[in-house]
Amino acid sequence: MITIKSAEEIEIMKEAGWIVAEVFRVIEPYMIPGVSTAQIDSIAEELILDSGAIPSFKGVPGVVPFPAATCISIDDEVVHGIPRSDRILKEGQIVSVDVGAKIHGMHGDAARTWPIGTVKPELLELISVTEACFWAGLKMAKAGNRIGDISAAVQSCAEKSGFGVVRDLCGHGVGHELHEEPNLPNFGKSGYGMRLKAGMTLALEPMITLGDYHIRQMNDGWTIVTSDGKPAAHYENSFAVTDDGPIVFTMQDNEHSV
Numbered sequence: 626m627i628t629i630k631s632a633e634e635i636e637i638m639k640e641a642g643w644i645v646a647e648v649f650r651v652i653e654p655y656m657i658p659g660v661s662t663a664q665i666d667s668i669a670e671e672l673i674l675d676s677g678a679i680p681s682f683k684g685v686p687g688v689v690p691f692p693a694a695t696c697i698s699i700d701d702e703v704v705h706g707i708p709r710s711d712r713i714l715k716e717g718q719i720v721s722v723d724v725g726a727k728i729h730g731m732h733g734d735a736a737r738t739w740p741i742g743t744v745k746p747e748l749l750e751l752i753s754v755t756e757a758c759f760w761a762g763l764k765m766a767k768a769g770n771r772i773g774d775i776s777a778a779v780q781s782c783a784e785k786s787g788f789g790v791v792r793d794l795c796g797h798g799v800g801h802e803l804h805e806e807p808n809l810p811n812f813g814k815s816g817y818g819m820r821l822k823a824g825m826t827l828a829l830e831p832m833i834t835l836g837d838y839h840i841r842q843m844n845d846g847w848t849i850v851t852s853d854g855k856p857a858a859h860y861e862n863s864f865a866v867t868d869d870g871p872i873v874f875t876m877q878d879n880e881h882s883v
């Protein structure tokens with residue numbers, strides 16, 4: 626069932642989203658060589674708890690419940706990497722951090738990818754195209770348009786740059802639950818799928834690869850990697866569909882956008 630959120634619920638989601646954006650602002654200086662992914666996770670968790678929120682991801686059921694507040698995924702890891710004290714960031718890597726925060730019963734969910742030190746130009750392009758894919762999709766997130774209009778815009782943005790679009794994972798509704806209906810794929814056909822209505826709240830999250838779109842899961846039961854071992858980037862924001870265009874929850878005003 627797809628829920629339409631009230632103005633009050635949307636205000637709470639703005640609050641949850643602001644906390645997620647604040648996590649990105651605070652961890653950014655730590656996205657450098659020598660920092661462990663567990664250190665980044667603990668900074669994020671402390672900030673979420675100090676804000677009166679709860680980390681949305683901690684305890685999400687799986688083969689083992691997800692053990693951390695953030696998913697931190699390095700290079701060929703697409704999403705759902707588990708923070709660890711022995712995973713130390715290294716020059717030349719690209720690293721995505723996915724963060725969820727729940728406050729007053731509602732979630733915000735977003736992800737960013739950072740270069741660590743100096744990285745190959747093709748990786749910087751991958752990061753910026755992944756972000757551009759989000760904005761291309763968001764532009765189509767108007768009441769009256771269809772889910773497929775968003776999906777097709779994301780896919781075309783990635784493929785015209787020669788990158789792969791992960792198909793087995795997708796964006797989703799977000800709100801009272803971290804993952805709600807509908808699914809929001811990053812590939813599809815414009816003019817198809819469910820019609821968007823004002824008050825729907827969604828997380829759009831392009832996962833874009835330097836190679837092919839096939840993925841597989843690691844033995845830890847969580848980490849998703851590209852099958853061909855090529856790097857992947859992830860960019861996500863939670864937003865509301867309104868009659869006057871989308872409202873992005875998980876960004877602060879000063880954040881760069883494509």
Ligand code: MG
Pocket residue numbers: 734735796797828830861
């Ligand atoms: Mg998400």
